[in-house]
Amino acid sequence: GENVEQHPSTLSVQEGDSAVIKCTYSDSASNYFPWYKQELGKRPQLIIDIRSNVGEKKDQRIAVTLNKTAKHFSLHITETQPEDSAVYFCAASEAGGGADGLTFGKGTHLIIQP
């Protein structure tokens, strides 16, 4: 089955700086890669996703890049703000291939220092 590794487990950045979280996956059949933000006691919230036919996707201060050859994808947050503090999870699935269930990484606790 799929295995998703996520690094780092904790990331502390100064407000206004950029943050990068990296994930690798093992199953070359995976073709869908969402990112979720989870605040303490809240549900995971989908913030951005990318499909395997695209190398990069941006939405305001958030971007995701995908390297299919190396089987890794990354989340980039620019101009970080205090409300960006949360746990971020990457995930992967073989969407439409009979394996739509997401395999998640262990999460990155992002701390924005004022």
Add this chain to the structure above:
Amino acid sequence: DTGVSQNPRHKITKRGQNVTFRCDPISEHNRLYWYRQTLGQGPEFLTYFQNEAQLEKSRLLSDRFSAERPKGSFSTLEIQRTEQGDSAMYLCASSLYHYEQYFGPGTRLTVT
């Protein structure tokens, strides 16, 4: 609120008892997923429905777990003979296509 809803939000049960959770997906979504999340970990996939059909089951879904979605709308997840290791947050998600799964608030299960 048109998001995914789950009931109950909290459940405390004694070891050996059966429990059942309910999930109501976003109304037009035909796909429904169950996940389990323990403290400090990412959600773990349990099972997935497209309409009434249960299409995918994880190895994590032991014989004590059963899920149904009888009319292709809400779903129930039952755990029989609960064990302390079943204590976790049980999350439901729904989607319209194969992408963009939206999660509910979860049911926190504590087995004493």
